[in-house]
């Protein structure tokens with residue numbers, strides 16, 4: 001009989017169960033961890049955010065997780081407020097300078113028109129009613145404010161690439177997605193328009209060469225060091241059929 005500590009097997013939760021974020025809490029800020037691709041996406045999303053044009057400008061980060069956007073906003077002049085359901089993630093976001101709100105992105109306890117920028121990175125595909133998140137995002141934006149987001153399209157190709165293949169790679173946790181929640185790009189553009197935001201979208205993907213090099217380094221046990229160091233870049237693609245990014249200004 002073996003002596004010594006018995007390790008507990010990870011619990012198996014249903015797809016998209018939010019408790020997965022608690023189980024993976026130690027992964028958020030590891031550049032080579034299970035949330036690695038979220039770091040690549042955060043840099044790409046932040047590149048769409050211009051420097052603030054007025055003092056006290058507010059950026060509301062819906063579904064902020066552990067605040068991975070924070071280092072990429074440094075020096076842009078925003079107060080970064082993050083809203084998320086997961087307390088273990090918010091504790092880490094707060095430690096990275098985010099003012100945190102434990103709440104639901106479908107009913108945000110902030111006043112209309114308070115935000116110069118609303119970000120919703122990799123959130124919509126995790127929410128059963130993404131239209132309510134869009135309505136909240138647009139409600140929070142001041143006229144002239146900017147919405148930036150990225151999400152997965154509701155296509156067979158997205159289900160193949162992001163779930164069947166992606167969740168077998170070390171860049172995406174297995175079971176984190178429920179493909180039934182993926183967001184049709186045309187419907188998203190139409191919904192944003194209904195709320196006064198003309199959303200422009202483009203497909204994105206990680207650089208193939210960068211990802212290959214990252215996978216090799218990781219397999220050889222040579223970590224990437226910092227969240228920015230030698231991380232794969234996101235590249236624009238012609239097709240929005242898998243992962244896509246959107247940005248648009250609220251009119252009126």
Ligand SMILES: C[S@@+](CC[C@H](N)C(=O)[O-])C[C@H]1O[C@@H](n2cnc3c(N)ncnc32)[C@H](O)[C@@H]1O
Pocket residue numbers: 018021038039041042062063064065066067068069083084085086089103104105106120121122123126127
């Ligand atoms: C894939 S993570 C993305 C985190 C972060 N935006 C990033 O890109 O690093 C999805 C996040 O959305 C949060 N979330 C899911 N449903 C939510 C909801 N209805 N309201 C607020 N946060 C939610 C989860 O807790 C998790 O932190």
